[in-house]
Structure formats: C-alpha cells, structure tokens
Amino acid sequence: MIRVDALTFDYPSKRALEQVGFALEPGSVTALVGPNGAGKTTLLRCIAGLDQPMRGRIEVAGIDVLEQPRAAHRELGYLSDFFGLYDSLSVRRGLDYIARSRHADPGVVPRVAARLGLAEYLERPAGVLSRGLRQRLAIAQAVVHGPRVLLLDEPASGLDPEARIRLGELFLELRASGMTLLVSSHILAELEQYADGMLILRDGRVLDQRDLGRQAPLRRLELRLATPAEKLDEVLAAQPGVGALQVGAQHAEFTFEGDAAAQHALLARLLEAGFQVCALAEQRASLQEAYLAQVRSDTAWN
C-alpha cells in the first residue's frame, strides 16, 4: 500500500533522510519510531506529498506521490504533530468544509462524526473542545474523504491515558475497515496496543523494519512448571518445531514454529511426559524491548 524507495531529503544544511526504503502491506498498522531528529516527521510529510525530497520514489495505493501528489491526496489522510482546527467553526461545519474541499459528499459528516465519537458535539465550536476531542476531530478531518492510507504524526501526545486507549481502539477500528496506518510516536507502550509492524528510523536511515508477530509463523513461547523437573531441556529439544532453547529448572523459553494446534499438541505431549505444566504461552516481545534491542545492537556495531 505504501512503497518508498531510496528516499533522500535535504534541508539546506542537513540531510534529513538518506536512502530510506520500505514497503507497508494494506490493512496494517505500522509504528514509526526513532529518537528526536531521526526524520520521522520529514518522512511522513514526504509520503503525504507536502514536502519534496531530493531523490527517491514514493508510491501510495499505486500512485506515484512525487509525480501525482494531488491524485495521491485522494488516497491519503495526514494528521500533523502540531495540527490546527478551525476553532470558530462548529464541528459539523469544520467537517463539512473539509469534506467539500476534498470533493467528498458532505452527507458523510454525521456518519464520520459518529464513528469518531463526536456525534453529540456536532454543533459545538471546535475551539471549546477538550484535547482528546480535538484530536478526534482532527482524525475525523483526516479520514472524512475515505482515504485508504492514514499517516499520523505523534497523535497521542498530550492525551491522558484513557484518551490514549480510546485512540488505540479507534486505530484498530480504522484498520478493521481496511485502512493502512503509519503512526509515529514516542510512546512505545501505547503503540503496542495496535501496531503490528515497526519501522525504526535513526539519523535519517531505516534501522530496521519488523513484523511484531501477529501472524508470524515463528513465535516465542514461555513454559512454566509447577514443580522442578529434570531433563526438561532434553525433552523440549526433541519436540518438533522447538528451537533456541533457554531452560531452567521450572522455566523455559524457546522459539516455536507452528500454529495454535501444534502448540496444543506440544502441551499434550509435555503433560503426557509427566511435566506439571502450569503455563505455556506466547511471549510477545514488547515494542519497547524490540526497539531498544535494535538500537543497542546498532550502537554496538557503530
């Protein structure tokens, strides 16, 4: 849905992006992470067709953004980190204006407002809304024309925890409707709620792009026993699909190649072998751990 190749962006005295390349699948939510100054905002603005890179190619929904930015805008919604709203206009009129200016049917406004939880605020001026509601209105403005791709730059900054959770739920709803989301944020724990992929930028380069394991065939499992058992390592090593073992007396972690049925079969075999299993569960590395591990390994290499 989004394909970026060899993207290079220069500011007058600084290179902000260097040969950035990646591809995002349709219907995915990807967390764009990296330290301050890594180039996240610049990358999002280039994909949105708002800034012109020096070199490279960007495709959104099959449209070359640099050649046809206006056509790409029909498929794109973008929420900047410091967005503004038409504070004097009511929520209804603000959305109506954006819908008309994007050649969308203004009749969708009540539906979009309801989807974003703004139905009861339609007649209120945007200027009196709370931070969380303003964020929702801004997202409503970004999606009112029904884009297939939504780019969000630090969407949760300044929101309280409850509003952040609701925002995460909203992103999952948008993904369920077929939208592809690229979300930049500093708050990794919050991204974990909805991201199924991670793109790490550092010093204007892609450090890593990884799937966070929702559909990954290779998973990491954690086994806990109620009582210590001998030969746990031998038994586990002999099981099909098990690899990269780390075993203690009552505890083991290993990679497992197989689906839920294979996992159930493994559990059955362990119980049959007399192990007092009290837990066998998938261990998802937290986004924060994955990010820090990648950044540390990169720092070590440098």
Next chain:
Amino acid sequence: MELNPELRRNLWLELGPQRLLLMPLVLGLLFALAYALADGVDAGRYAVAVTAAIAYGLVCVLWGMHLAGEAVLGEVAARTWDWQRMSSVAPWSMTWGKLLGSTLYPWYAALFCLPAFALGVASVPGVDLGWWLGMLLGGAVLAHALGLTWSLLLVRYRGDREAGALQRRSSAYLVLLLLLLFGLPALLDPLQQAGSWYGRETGSYFALGSLLLFAAWAVFGAYRLMRSELQFRNGPWAWLGFTAYLMGYLGGFVDPDHRLFACYLLGLGLTLVAAFAEPRDPLGLRRLGQALRERAWTRAQQAAPPWLLGLGVSVALAAALLLQPASACRHALCPEGSPDQRLLSVLLLLFVLRDLGLLGLVSLRGRSRRPEFATVIYLLVLYFVVPWLLDAVGAGQLTALFWPRADLAPAWAVGAAALGPGVLGVLLWRWRRDPGQPG
C-alpha cells in the same frame, strides 16, 4: 452549482447577523455626521462622498489587503494550511475563493461606501463617475491580490516554514502599505497627465487601464503561487511573460534610443527583486542542476527560480547592447563625455552578480535571521560608505571595486568589478562543498 468551499467557509465566518448590522450602522452614522457638519446641501453631499471614499480606502482597500494576506498567513499561523494544501480544490478556485472570501466583509462595506460616493459626487460638475468607480474597484482588487501574493511568497520560506513566514509578516505588510500609499499614486498620477506612450497620448483612462492590467497581473501572480503551494508545477513562462509585459509597458515611456538600455535596467531590477522576494533555496538549485545533468528540460524549466530567469533575460539584453555600435553614454550613471554605454552594461551586470552572490552567501550561511535586511545593509555599505571613504583618502581609482565606474579605463573598471562576483563565487563554492564551514 457547488459553491466554492473556501468562499462558503468565509461566508460562515464573516457574515454573521451582528456584523451585517454593525457595518451599515457605523457607516451610516459617519455619513450622517459628515453631512450634518457641512454647510449646505451640496457641500453636505460632497462631504459624504469624501467620507465614503476615505472609508472605502481604509476598510475595503487597506483592511481588505491585510485580510487577503491573512487568508494564507493566518492559516499557517493556525496550522491549518496543510489541510488546505492537501485539499482537492483547484488552484484557481482556491485563489478566488480566498481573494473574495477573506475580503467579504470589506466588500460588504463597499456596498455602502460606493453608492454613497456616487450619490455624493453626482451633482459635482466634471466628475467622471465611471472612471472613479473603476479606479476604486481596481485599486481594491489590486491591493487584495497583492496581499495574497505577498503572503504566498512568504510561506515559501521552507525549513522553518511557519516561523519564517510569520517573522516576516509585519515587515511585509509595512512594505505593501508603503507601496500602496506612495507607489501607486506615484505611478498613476503622472499617467493621468497628458504624456506619451509609444507616441500616443496618455490620460486618465490610460491610468485606469494600467491599474486594471496591473490588478489582473497581481491576481495572476497569486494564482501561480497558489498552484505551486497546491503541488502543481509551474513553468517559467508566467514570470518571463510578466517581465516582457513590464518591459513593453514601461518601454513605451522611454525615448526609443534608450529603450533597450531601459529594458536592460528593468531586467536587472526584476532579477534583484525576485532574488530578495523569494527564499534562497539551495535544494531548488540542486534540483535544477540534477535536471540539467539528466537533460530533463521540462523539469529544469520548472526548477529554474525567477531570479535566474531574470538574469538570463538581462544577459541576453546585455549581449544585445554589446552588439550595438558604440555610442556615447547618456545616462545618469555615466559622467559627461563617457565613451560608451556598452561598458556600463557590463559593469552593471557584474555588480548585480556580486549582489546576488552576497545575498546567497548571507542567506545560506544561516547566521542572520533576516538575510534580506542584512544584505541590504551590507550593500549600502559597499555601494556608498566604502567608496566615500576611499574618495576621502584620495584612493578614487579603488572605488571601481565597489561602484560601476564607466569613466575609468575599461580594463581596470571591468577587472575591479569582476573581483566581487569572483570572490563571492569562490565562497559559495566552498560553502557548497562544506555547508558547515564559515563562508
């Protein structure tokens, strides 16, 4: 037919019931006061006409210009400009939607001022009402279009886009205000007198036609800049067309013998104006270089900045002047008896190159928050203070380094004038190799 979304939004914002009532009330009181204070019916009507014209000038022209400028700068300040840049509204619709939409309220005031003016002067003998209305309406359109054009120029300051545009906002309005208050009358007043334009007499309707044509160019300029903001690519033809128009228009007032030289001076002037008005964008030049290397001519045309186009035109005109037979220099810059105006053409080109280089260096080094103002100060020192000091200490020959001296030996005058652009060229080249080092 669908109403222009930008106009619709402004209708919602600008024309609330309270505001609709307030304007006629205030204006009505003003007109009544003017009438009451005058002595007699005719004097009263005349006082109303004068009051209406002043109110129109203040509200519709000046305030309207401010509002038209804010139509874009206000969006940048409120961080809503990106919404509009990503909209599907066509550039022309966005341009006229903003021009008319942002100035709805001043135009609403004009609905009361213009009839009051017309009624007031109806009985005054010798007043050409049609001409007056044309001038008043044309003046307002010109002012609004200049406000919008100016603000669209300001938002082109990239990098610190918002900050850059907003920092320059107040000084931009000041320049526009001065242009309107002094520049326009200075241009239009002489045109109304009997004069000659390509041998034809000028007069009041020539002035009106000139004003309307400049208003049309200003609207066209706003449209072209809006295209650029909405990610359309502009070719070089609009700027070249405006340059040609201006040369053709102003050339009509100049003696045929001096017409080419006058056009050359205008070309140099427009080059400098464009260089100072637009942000100095090294990336744009790199894109131009890349397009030229790849022989992508269309892209190269689109990437060429207006100052470079103006410089190209000036170089072509300088070449045309050099091809002319030698003739005595009869311009203010040449002292009596100077041998050749061709020498002056070369010197002027070299000094403009120096000025462009200086502006480029001051801008690219990024040490000055207002590189345009800093460059103007440097240029004032280089053009006036240093030559004056050199003259004072008896080193008059050295002033050729800082001022076009067509009265000196050509080799020395040209060599000295070439030193400035040469040094700045080297400094710019060093900066390009290593932007971090001091220029």
